[in-house]
Amino acid sequence: xxxIQNCKIEIEKLKNDKQFANNRKKYITKSKEALFWxxxxxxxxxxxxxxxxxLIGIVSSSFFSDSDFANKLxxxxxxxxxxxxxxxxxxxxxxxxxxxxxxxxVLSLMVIQVVICSMVGYGFARFNFPFKKLLxxxxxxxxxxPTHTVILPIYVTFQKFNPLGLFSMLTGKVPNYxxxxxxxxxxxxxxxxxxSGLYIYIFNQFFRGLPKEIEEAAFxxxxxxxxxxxxxxxxxxxxxxxxxxxxxxxWQYNDTFFGNLFxxxxxxxxxxKITTLQQTIANVDRIMTPAIARLYLYxxxxxxxxxxxxxxxxxxxxxxxxxxxxxxxx
Amino acid sequence: xxxKKKLTLSRKRAIVGLLFISPWLIGFILFYLRSLIMTIRFGxxxxxxxxxxxxxxxxxxxxxxxxxxxxxxxxxxxxLTSSMLDMVVDIPLxxxxxxxxxxxxxxxxxxxxxxxxxxxxxxxxxxxAIQQAIALSTQLMGGGIASAPDEIVSATSTGVNIEYYxxxxxxxxxxxxxxxxxxxxxxxLSSIITASGVQIIIFIAALQAVPSSLYEVAxxxxxxxxxxxxxxxxxxxxxxxxxxxxxxxxDNFANSDVVQLxxxxxxxxxxYGLGSLMxxxxxxVVCLFLIIxxxxxxxxxxxxx
Numbered sequence: 001x002x003x004i005q006n007c008k009i010e011i012e013k014l015k016n017d018k019q020f021a022n023n024r025k026k027y028i029t030k031s032k033e034a035l036f037w038x039x040x041x042x043x044x045x046x047x048x049x050x051x052x053x054x055l056i057g058i059v060s061s062s063f064f065s066d067s068d069f070a071n072k073l074x075x076x077x078x079x080x081x082x083x084x085x086x087x088x089x090x091x092x093x094x095x096x097x098x099x100x101x102x103x104x105x106v107l108s109l110m111v112i113q114v115v116i117c118s119m120v121g122y123g124f125a126r127f128n129f130p131f132k133k134l135l136x137x138x139x140x141x142x143x144x145x146p147t148h149t150v151i152l153p154i155y156v157t158f159q160k161f162n163p164l165g166l167f168s169m170l171t172g173k174v175p176n177y178x179x180x181x182x183x184x185x186x187x188x189x190x191x192x193x194x195x196s197g198l199y200i201y202i203f204n205q206f207f208r209g210l211p212k213e214i215e216e217a218a219f220x221x222x223x224x225x226x227x228x229x230x231x232x233x234x235x236x237x238x239x240x241x242x243x244x245x246x247x248x249x250x251w252q253y254n255d256t257f258f259g260n261l262f263x264x265x266x267x268x269x270x271x272x273k274i275t276t277l278q279q280t281i282a283n284v285d286r287i288m289t290p291a292i293a294r295l296y297l298y299x300x301x302x303x304x305x306x307x308x309x310x311x312x313x314x315x316x317x318x319x320x321x322x323x324x325x326x327x328x329x330x
Numbered sequence: 331x332x333x334k335k336k337l338t339l340s341r342k343r344a345i346v347g348l349l350f351i352s353p354w355l356i357g358f359i360l361f362y363l364r365s366l367i368m369t370i371r372f373g374x375x376x377x378x379x380x381x382x383x384x385x386x387x388x389x390x391x392x393x394x395x396x397x398x399x400x401x402x403x404x405x406x407x408x409x410l411t412s413s414m415l416d417m418v419v420d421i422p423l424x425x426x427x428x429x430x431x432x433x434x435x436x437x438x439x440x441x442x443x444x445x446x447x448x449x450x451x452x453x454x455x456x457x458x459a460i461q462q463a464i465a466l467s468t469q470l471m472g473g474g475i476a477s478a479p480d481e482i483v484s485a486t487s488t489g490v491n492i493e494y495y496x497x498x499x500x501x502x503x504x505x506x507x508x509x510x511x512x513x514x515x516x517x518x519l520s521s522i523i524t525a526s527g528v529q530i531i532i533f534i535a536a537l538q539a540v541p542s543s544l545y546e547v548a549x550x551x552x553x554x555x556x557x558x559x560x561x562x563x564x565x566x567x568x569x570x571x572x573x574x575x576x577x578x579x580x581d582n583f584a585n586s587d588v589v590q591l592x593x594x595x596x597x598x599x600x601x602y603g604l605g606s607l608m609x610x611x612x613x614x615v616v617c618l619f620l621i622i623x624x625x626x627x628x629x630x631x632x633x634x635x
Binding site: 037040043044047048050051052053054055057058061116119120122123124126127128129130132135138139142143144145146147148149150151152153154156157163187189190191192196200225226229250251253254255256257271274275294297298301304305308309312313316317 | 340343344345346347348349350351353354355356357358360361362364365366368369372431434439443445447448449450451452453454455456457458459460463464465466467468519520523524576580583584589592593596602605606609610613616617620
């Protein structure tokens with residue numbers, strides 16, 4: 001009886017003890033936080049593994065030697081790592097030359113893309129002209145329509161490239177641009193390149209967010225509209241220029257769709273060359289086991305994605321910030 | 331010179347504006363508008379290739395292609411419905427998943443930059459060849475590297491009896507439709523994760539744009555975290571849900587089976603009329619889908635400004 005009485009008194013004491021209550025609250029919030037932390041950790045690690053797992057697999061198996069490959073106990077970490085896969089993939093891809101060509105192609109397209117799309121975006125953002133809303137609606141339509149719907153006519157157009165009969169009038173013959181890089185340059189120059197609609201949209205949103213006072217000041221000081229655009233607005237748009245530049249660079253580099261459509265030489269578009277690497281190695285170097293030929297393909301893929309990954313890692317922070325700040329979020 | 335003086339400033343600006351957009355305008359008319367019209371023409375006729383494969387002649391056949399597509403083509407209807415259904419299933423999953431991850435990543439913690447970089451990686455590595463290799467490698471990692479030589483042994487070799495777990499869940503009276511949806515979601519987990527890179531970044535940006543005063547008010551009024559999410563966070567990021575849905579649909583459709591089918595019909599079997607019609611019809615279906623979805627959602631969207 002006495003014991004119970006004591007206990008009751010103790011409990012009463014504890015109930016009135018502010019210090020205890022405070023501590024209890026603190027512990028509860030702390031453990032809640034810890035649980036949340038654990039939850040987040042588990043989920044994020046899981047998701048990161050889903051993304052990184054296959055990449056780890058590709059990188060590690062590109063170092064596998066034949067014996068490692070045959071040994072079923074070897075998982076991820078090769079026992080006798082070899083660089084042989086890289087040597088042959090490097091050779092068959094003609095790596096440096098193809099990469100150089102590819103980069104030149106992609107970079108020049110990127111510059112055109114940035115200049116043209118920013119111009120169009122600026123035009124939509126700052127000037128009033130008849131049918132503006134309708135025309136901007138067409139930009140949205142361009143984003144939504146998949147290029148696949150219009151591939152055939154575009155293919156035919158470049159097979160006999162003769163807009164308004166200009167070419168046949170001037171030179172007397174109709175050129176066939178398939179198999180060259182010209183179609184891609186022409187399309188990009190006229191704002192219809194790979195995902196140009198999206199870039200126009202990004203620039204438009206960004207320019208709309210800039211204060212009008214900058215331009216008015218320039219205008220009062222006597223700058224023309226073109227001067228204002230090139231020397232003032234474009235400089236202010238650096239974040240979205242950067243975003244579009246990297247997007248354009250990476251997507252163009254990875255693009256096989258237009259490359260296949262226009263039949264651009266694989267020596268210029270490295271992402272086309274990689275698709276045939278496994279066959280090339282199987283046939284030229286007489287590696288008949290498809291699974292082993294695939295190891296060479298993995299090495300080739302590591303070589304191909306390396307430049308992209310390097311660019312991404314270097315610019316990653318600015319890139320993601322750019323996406324966040326620039327137009328997409330509007 | 332006199333004529334030029336008559337132009338008012340607004341007229342002048344209109345002309346300069348048109349000049350600014352002129353490259354795109356010409357391109358759009360030359361490549362897109364013309365091509366769309368040509369696609370419709372192709373779809374309504376039979377194209378025969380002339381010698382050498384350079385030219386073609388069109389014979390107008392009216393709606394014959396249309397009829398063929400819907401009555402006698404072996405796969406089109408199935409492929410169309412299945413890819414549309416896939417889209418309908420995938421979009422809510424991708425949107426919910428990216429909101430969820432964006433909420434997780436929104437708070438500051440150690441290694442956040444790294445995690446964000448990883449999430450964005452699939453957007454960077456979206457080349458076709460790389461995707462295929464990654465898909466293969468996923469199997470490889472799932473079944474252990476040893477399963478590579480004998481390709482028959484794929485994901486099933488992990489030793490987990492999936493059947494057992496499935497039966498376990500169906501025993502606790504979850505409605506079949508929900509149950510199937512969950513199974514679908516889990517089995518697509520990897521593709522959903524890789525498809526939501528851009529969406530996550532957009533949502534993170536949206537979350538950071540929510541004024542902190544709103545959260546303070548909610549806290550002072552005594553709202554719980556749950557309530558705060560539904561009453562403050564969600565309405566504030568609603569406009570971007572719309573953006574994300576449009577982006578997801580476009581992205582998803584470009585890689586869907588029906589597009590692949592039309593591409594193959596055009597370039598492999600050289601049936602230009604049929605292939606053009608396929609791409610046209612699928613495009614119209616997707617546009618209708620977008621209009622319906624955007625229409626319903628934008629009615630419920632709350633715009634802060």
